[in-house]
Amino acid sequence: MAAETLDQIVSLCKRRGFLFPGSEVYGGLQGTFDYGPLGVELKNNLKRLWWQHNVYERDDMEGLDASILMNKLVWKYSGHEETFVDPLVDCKTCKARFRADRLGDMPCPKNPKKHPGECEGELTEPRPFNMMFKTQVGPIPDPESFAYLRPETAQGIFVNFANVLDSTNRKLPFGIAQIGKAFRNEITPRNFVFRVREFEQMEIEFFCHPGEDEATHEAFIQDHVRFWTERCGLSPERLTLYEVPKDELAHYSKRTVDIMYRFPIGVEELEGIANRTDYDLGSHTRDQEKIEITAAVQPNAHSTQRLTYFDQPNKKHIVPFVIEPSAGVDRGVLAILTEAYNEETLENGDTRVVLKLKPALAPIKVAVLPLKKNEPAIVEVAKSIKNSLQATGLMRAVYDDTAGIGKLYRRQDEIGTPFCITVDFDTLGREGDAALKDTVTVRHRDTMMQERIAISQLKSYLLERLV
């Protein structure tokens, strides 16, 4: 069914501790969000699943974690200093500043009901605004001693190409995967965590022989669609592939395909998968004139390393082609929450909110609940079950006795806990069917089906269904 409005998600996130507006105590800082107790688990689970899929389960991938602050020359030769810009206009009446290509997104401050371009104010001509955050590094107030906060993690991979190659002895094809923060000084952050100033990326730069690039590109598109659908639970009907038209491609891109998701705000990009040819390694390498580079790169006067690969069979240094799958962690979280969100009408007429998360993504895997919290024997068994599940180190288990059982179930449904375990009088064997002694009720989140499982079988029962 999925969420229909962004408000459904925003409200759940705030109420249950998935996401809070950043710096809320001081009125916020536009374009920043803090992940709460449940959000940090969901986000980490997504990152872990991505790493498992792309690094651990492949034989051709290495990991990396480069720093956020990088030498400014990286951004000169990557092209970001010159071209990482949005067009900016000022309203001559209200003096507010807008993105020229997104005028509809922001109301006019003087006339909040009107959008700029619609209001009386005349707009200036658009001019470029660079979206990289800049900061002074070191104690000397020298205008040249600055660095940018990286606007993407990708460049950290390219400039470490030789380091990774030298330390791992990899042969082509192979890739380098990285997850980390990036920063963009968006003119108008909006739509919850969809467009923010601080965000996290999951990026791969996959290096291959020229000529193998097109097939590799296609394979990543298919594989990452599988990742989002089969592993993260996004429904294939809400995913579409967008073939970026030739005339909208960056000059170095041979082909770019975006994986689009139908968010409550519309169909928007979740991941971009680009064939970047030899542009990046070619741009950052020294001795450009001694190497064949097909892309149009600017002359590099500063690089100290040759970012090439020695092709043994042909006895020749080549510049590998690059396929780049680049996904947003926060957009991934938003898509997963959107997809998982369900409001159901129960037989008794009540509404139940349930997050139908894949178990691997659920913040809490199992909740252990006592049927009666003032029955010490029940509480004791429940706590001991929770402790023994927790001790496996393989699942996040919680104990809760702060409400009646119906309310406790609803609370866990709403945050996507796949299993609730209830300890009752039958468990104690004091009354009713003697065969139920030392068994508990396991309740399934999505179906609300309940079954009776022996305590001794719980661990293996859950592990089979959680991985």
Added chain:
Amino acid sequence: MAAETLDQIVSLCKRRGFLFPGSEVYGGLQGTFDYGPLGVELKNNLKRLWWQHNVYERDDMEGLDASILMNKLVWKYSGHEETFVDPLVDCKTCKARFRADRLGDMPCPKNPKKHPGECEGELTEPRPFNMMFKTQVGPIPDPESFAYLRPETAQGIFVNFANVLDSTNRKLPFGIAQIGKAFRNEITPRNFVFRVREFEQMEIEFFCHPGEDEATHEAFIQDHVRFWTERCGLSPERLTLYEVPKDELAHYSKRTVDIMYRFPIGVEELEGIANRTDYDLGSHTRDQEKIEITAAVQPNAHSTQRLTYFDQPNKKHIVPFVIEPSAGVDRGVLAILTEAYNEETLENGDTRVVLKLKPALAPIKVAVLPLKKNEPAIVEVAKSIKNSLQATGLMRAVYDDTAGIGKLYRRQDEIGTPFCITVDFDTLGREGDAALKDTVTVRHRDTMMQERIAISQLKSYLLERLV
């Protein structure tokens, strides 16, 4: 035995891909480092272990992941704008800038053999230099529209106190744990990843009733010593507790104890554990005058939230006291590498470098090696073992056939892989003892002991020894 010099670690890290200098391709950016393929695994394993120890295995802890960019008022009321400073001096001769309290750390640029204070140059009087990085936020070049990169993760926890309390209904005592990047514009970054400008922290703010603070503090000191020794493998002989003298404590700190580790550069802080009283929540709360705050806080004119806890039994809003264990991830990695590093002389006179890492921290858990790489049947069995171990999702397994078996063992020893599995002719059952068919050699990293294990038993054998 442990590493004796920093160079031993630095050289291994570069050669095998644990850590590279940041932006090396452009001559570097002082105080930044990039984690390579093995480093990112070691670092993530340390972070996961810490999270498991402090969040999953306790019943009184929530997680959080706040943003790096925060409203500047956070740093006004935390006290960082005023007091997060290092004393700075200039040499009147060479114009270089130094930390006044660390003159011995940096050579004079004009006289590289001399340190400032020793050279002829006269030094200016020390003046305060604020170590927070600053950046402009938003498209308007207004001098007031700036934010700092957080110099610690802790404040992200304090300012979310009400959000976490409201969304989780926690009762005192409880804590909030967070792992994330922080940035300090160090005047003289040095000693590899020990003092850098970009680093990662693992911090807890544990909230308790005033009066319970001292016992809670003591318990965290003991528990975190256990974390570093029992779980991370640091030897108790190299750890010491440093009781920060009263006259060196921050004005709000009741007591601070540092866990010190004997690094190759000397005995230095690995983690600080402070009793911060009610200073932080008191500083960031509104209505300060209506609440009892014991610490000396500056008046807060901006906070929109009351950061208090309603003490039900006494029907009263109180400001909890805070115990803060604050550890450096990168220092943790450095300590773990230092401790694990061993150079051993073998019977044949060769030197073996071995990283005796705890299995939970090892970047690669198992390497599967074919005794002969040009024997297809052996290669096939080896690859299938690697794939089946990898498919469990519970361990990082690699296959390697790019050298002779002795060299392959050395390579894995050097990066701390606890187990090597060798597939040989006995495995195939073609020669020798028929009982060895479908068995492999499992070699233990630290003892170099080898034992023969049935392939069908491998998974459970390894899992028992890896968790």
